[in-house]
Every structure is written in C-alpha cells, then in structure tokens.
Amino acid sequence: MMVLPRRTLLVSAVLCVSLLVTGCGSGDGGDSGGSPAVVSDADIEAALEAGGSITVWAWEPTLKQVVADFQDRYPKVAVNLVNAGTGNDQYTALQNAVAARSGVPDIAQVEYYALPQFVLSKSLTDLSGYGADQLEATFTPGPWNAVRSGDGVYGLPMDSGPMALFYNKEVFDKHGLTVPTTWDEYVAEAEKLRRADPDAYITNDTGDAGFTTSMIWQAGGRPYSVDGTTVGIDFADPGTQRFTATWQRLIDGKLLAPVTSWSDAWYKGLGDGTIATLVIGAWMPANLESGVQSAHGKWRVAPMPQWDAGGAVTAENGGSSLAIPEQGTNKALAYAFLRYATVAEGAQTRTDRGAFPATTAQLNSPRFLEKEFPYFDGQQVNQVLAESAKQVAPGWSYLPFQVYANSVFGDTVGRAYLGGATTLQDGLLAWQDVSVTYGKEQGFTIR
Template identity: 45%
Template sequence: MRYSMVKRIAATGAVAAMMIGVPACGSSTAGSGDKAAESNGKTEITLWSWDTNQEIVDKFEAKNPDITVKLVNAGTNKDEYTALNNAISAGSGAPDIAQIEYYALPEYAIKGELEDLSAFGAKDYKDFYTPGTWSSVNVSGGVYGLPMDSGPMAFFYNKEVFDKAGVTEVPKTWDEFYAAAKKIRATGSYIVNDAGDAGFYDSMVWQAGGHPFKTSADGKTVTINLTGDEGAKKWTEFWQKMIDEDLIDTKTVGWSDDWNRELGGGSIAAMLTGAWISINLATNSPQATGKWRVAQLPQWTEGAHVNSENGGSSIAMIKSDNDAKKKAAWKYMEFVSHSTEGADYRVGLGAFPSDTKSLAKSEFLDKTTVTANKQEVEYFGGQKYNEELATAAKNVASGYEFLPFEVYARSVFTDTAGKAFSGDGSLSDGVKAWQAKLVDYAKSQGFEVKTK
C-alpha cells in the first residue's frame, strides 16, 4: 500500500530541503488562521494527507453535514513538510489538520505550530492506543497528534533460506542472530541488508534501550548524546562487527528494484522492520510467497521482551485562533483516528493498527492471508502473522525521543554515519561526525545543547 512504502522512504529520506528557505508552494488552501470558510452554513476545513482517500471523508461528512472537509494530497515527507513549513512561515495557506509522521511531529510541536490536543480531552485516550504510538504523540507534556497507524518492529525471515542454512530455530538473542548470519552467509545469502538507513539506526538504538536525544520541557535545551549513550554504543558496536565480517548486504538499497528481487529470490533472507512491510513484501516480491514467516526481534538479554517502532504517522491540528475550525478539525480527527468506524476502515485498507481494540479483534489476529495486487495470498505460509505483530506492538518500549529537527538529522546521516556502509571509516567514527553536525545545527537554530 502507498502509505506503507511512505513510512520506509521517510525513514531513509534525504530531506534537508524542508529545513531550508525555498519558494512558497502557492497552496490555495485556506490558512488555519483565516476566517472560517462557510458555505450554506457549513464550516470548511482543509486536510493534508497522503493516505486518506475521499471515501472516509465522505463518511465523515455524512455524519457531520455542517462540516466540509477539503482533502489535499500535498505529497509525502519532504514534499509535504516543505509545503507546510512554507505555509506556516507565510502565515497563510496552511491546512487545518495534517498527517505528520511520528519522527517529524516534535519539530512542529516544540516550535508551537500545533495545537495541544489536551484541551480537547486527548489525554484521556492513553489506554486506547498502543504504548509506542501514544508515547510518540506526547511531546513536552502535551498531546500533539492522534495516532493513525504504527510500525512495531518485527523479524521477517525467509524460512526456506534459514532451513537451507541449518538455522532451524529463530534467533531469540543478538548473539544467536550473529551465529545465524554466519551460517546464512556461508550459503551465499545475507541475513539482512542495510546501506545506511537513519530511521533503522534510530529504531535499533531504541530497541537496545538507548535514549540519545532529549528535549527540555520548555523546548530550549536539546541533549545529543550518540557517542555516550549505552544503547547507541551497543548497537553501533554490534552492527560494526556485522559490517566487518561481511554478514550484511551494505550495497543493496532499500526500496530499489534490486532489493525487491533479492528479497524474493532469497539473496536477502530477512528484514528487521516495521509491521507494515507485510503488504509490500507480498506485492513486490511475489516469487517468495509461502516462504516467509514473522517473529519477534532478537533481544539483548535472554528472555527479555523489548521492542521499538519504525514508521507510522499521526494526525495533527495546525495552530489556529479560529474556534469554529478547531472544533470541526477535532471532530474529524476523532472520527478518523479514535472511532471504531475510522479505525476499521484504515485497517481494512492495510494500515497496521495504532489502537489496542483493533489489535485484539479475532478477525485481525486470525488472518493468514495478505492482500497483494487485489488478491489474498498466504505469503507467510499460513501463519497467523498478525498475532506475532500484535505481540510486537505490545512490547514497544515507551519514552524514546526524536530530535526537534529529526528530519534534518536523517538527511545528514548518509554523509556521516552512512559512510561506514561503503567502507569509508568505522560506524562509531561516523556516528561521532553525525553528532558533531547535529550539535552545530542545533546551536545554529538557537538551542542550548548538552552532549551528556
């Protein structure tokens, strides 16, 4: 599905442009601070979203005849955020509500560009959402979005390749993962690929218990401690060992045609990624239908159950002084994200749930087929794969923080830490260079910076 691919692209994206002044995009949408547009007594609100189609808007308008929702696809990650920054800076043309990925949300919240949804009662919704998604929309004591979907990390693997290599037990620890990687490499395949993915690095540091980034409650002080954080060091050292011993494919870039072919043919035997990948696998690597399975991520401590997120997005309300539009926007946000009808609709299209009720439904947990090219296929060999993914969602550790300029941070990962994947220095040296660049950037943006 489109939004599934968006999440992975966003995790890798070269998106520095959103942080740089560029010409205004000339949006014709009504600004969030403008007078409420009314037609025949209706309040009109504008929604920017890349994965909501007109049908759900129509459903909402049928239930709320006094509200009109203007749906605009302003593009994904870089395109949408650049347009949003321009519109907010110009003081006109911004939407009333926008789909914003979890990793980008803090930037808008800390700059005071989003409404704190606590005023609408959102703080009472904690138990409705999964721990990881709820944590991701809570920033500096406020609630700045409602979760729309999620990406709990999971271990997707090609059982046929694993069996061929003599790996008959799914690795439960990272030591076992390392041992399995050596066996799989001996057959000519790689256990996973990574050509330098900043979003993946974040997720794995998170799963290792890391907290390298922190922003003060007042948004003025940022801690950037990649070189000293124990979780970051643990993952960096482990992944360097995998690179040094040629146990991961560092040449194949994710989302390329080569990547899809190698996943389908078994040259890449597994993935450590978000739960939303199921549809992408079945659609883009159909030759491996029936061969893949799903398990939990390996753990740093035997018997532990710690997980992280990769991808996912929220729906947020742009700051406004127009009460009529804010009330209408909140109604739509509740419908699409918090109502049973809205959640069921999104899950039916293939979004991985952000709410606990959807994760507990038998029709979701018992599913053995994946929708690919409008057909239902047993891509995971008849496994009830959503059972495993629901467990992964429950195990997500809360409290991980993204930088208040995470989009910029990911855009400069390739030229710093990413060099290690092409053999240009070590990953630890690259992470050190990445931190230095982030510190400089934070200072240039007026933040007080701490490095430990």
C-alpha cells in the same frame, strides 16, 4: 500501508525550527502560550451539523476510504484529501505554507519522528482542550507518547510500527538456518548463510537513520534528551555502543546486502531470496504483499531478536499521526474528522485495509489477532506484531530537529558502510557533532 523512504530534506523545511524566527507557527487567534482553547463535544457536533470544507494533507492510502465514509455519514462536510508529497516533501510544503501564512491545510499527516520539530515551532494545535488528553487508554504506549509534549497533545496516532523479524522461510529451510532469537544468533546465522550461498545476505543496510535509531532504542540507548529548548545528544551511551559493536560485525564481515531499501534491487532481493530477512515495523506485511508478489507463501514473521536471551523488548519503527496546524481555519470540524479517522469508525476501516493499529481496541480484537495471511502461508501474523506492540521500551525521545538530523545521516553515519571509511560508532559521533552544531545555530542549549 505503504511506507516510503525518507528523502533528503530541503533547507526551507527547517527554517521555522530556529528560535530566532518569531511567530513562525502562530496563526490568527492562535495560542501563543498558556492553556489551550477549550472545544467541547457539543462544539464539535455543532460544527458537523453546520458543515463546511476541510483540507487534509496526507499520503497514507487507507485514508481515501475513510474520507468517503465520513462524507457519507456527514453529507454537509466536504473533505479535500491532498497528497502534498511523502514525508519530507510534505513537511517542506507545510513549513513553506506556514511561513507564507497561506495555503495551510486543516489537517496534516506528520510522522512521529517529525512531530517535535513542528511542536517546537508552534505550528501545531494543542488538542488537549478538545478532549484529546483523555484518550491515553485508547492508544498503545509508544504512539501515545510520541504525540505528547509536556502537558500537550499535538496529534492523534494513526498507526504504529512495533518491530519484528520478517524472514524468508524457504531460504532458511534450504540452508538449514535457525530463526534467531538474539542478535548474537542473528550474526551467526548471517555468517552461515553467506558460507552456504555467497550471493545471499541476511538483510540489506546501506545506512538508514530511522532503522539505526530504532535499533539503538531497543538496545537501551537513549542518545536524545529534550527539555524544552535544552537538548542532550550522546551517542557514546552504553545502549548505542551495544548496537554498534554488533552491527559493525555485519559490516566488517560484508554480511549486509549493499542495496538501498525501497529500490528496485531491494524488491528483487526480497523476491529471489538474496535478502533473507528484514527487521522492520509492523506495517510491512502490506508492502510485501503488493511489492514482492513472487514470494507469496515464502515469508513468515517472528519476534524481534533480543539483546539478552529471554528478553522481551522491542522498539518502534515508523508510524504517523494526524495533527491540526495552528493556522487551520476550522479546527472544530478538523478535529471531528481527526477523531473519526483515528479513534472511531475510521480506525477499524484503516485496520481492515492493512494499517497496523495504534488503538488498543483494534489491536486486542479477535478479528485482528486471528486474521490469517495467505501471503505468509496462513500465519496469524498479527499475534506476533501485537505482542511486539506491548513490548516497546519506554523513554525514547526524538530531537526537536530530527527531520534535519536525519537529512544529514548519510553524510556522517552512512560513510561507515563504504568500505572502511569510518566505523559505525565514529559515524554516529560525527552525526552527533553535526547535530550539535546545527542545534546551537538554531538557538538551542545543547548539553
């Protein structure tokens, strides 16, 4: 599965967050509060029998085959799969359509970090009444927690991104590096690599919001707390400081390649060995296979380094849900497709085509775990990644306006990567200040 960088969000995409904008997500007949509408399995089957058309906005490539298979099975249903943009580009289009009350799709792909923003603006349907609240055991804990808000379920997980260490074994062997099991060891190997080859780096980083929050998550930090419209933001917590103290050593030692992820230079570095590792989500293998073909056979996967020796704690990095906008016009039929794509046959189809599953059935199957990856010299990569999925630390929350917060990350935390302009910790505190100001402007209570 190809996961692309999160681009800067246009202002129009966050207008609906404001609590001062009333009814921004409410569709005709939409639920403005109270219990969600109840739609039975019989209602869903009747919708499939009656047929009709639905529009799905998504950029995830494995859905193309899922749509084809679904239409073969249910010939009365036409699914219009539209790539309305990746990540924030689609969110901008979706928010604009919701605000205009025109052109809203029946289903939309929404990344986990962005879901709370759409939930708060009442732009998404609570799927509890469709039976989604009974699916907890179907999914791994991280993705399942990400689609829930209060007693509601606002999407079904498509995939997940438990983190692991991807490393270039050829580079490690050449320079006598040891695969690190702790972050202190990671820094030590970064220093050793730079001494051995001044042109090589342990990894790249120019400041990425998703990576930073995932690292804080693993370190035990919980900077965000959310209770309805009351939000807490605290980047002075011990977990955050544990991460920043370690990562600042890499910044100060000039041990991070000044290369932006997903750029041409990044792909080149991954191919020629000048970027030796990535700490990233479990969706990465397909990206290496398609984007770094010159390094075929050189890369391996190992557990994510730990903050405490002998630990077994990971975090999520990336992943998406499929959700039904509140203004959707054929919700029973939309849910039938959503369930097929994420729970039923479509879950296996997507796994077979490289998506990392959020479903326990696929994650625990011998077919998945014993798969050998030629790109990784025959390694059974999924065994490492599946173990990581079981170790994701609980209790993480995103802001109800995380999409906006991430869009200003570069203006605050990003400065820490620019030759001593600020420290990483101070950059996070500046990010906190900007987020607090924005939250208050939108009507949130900030504590």
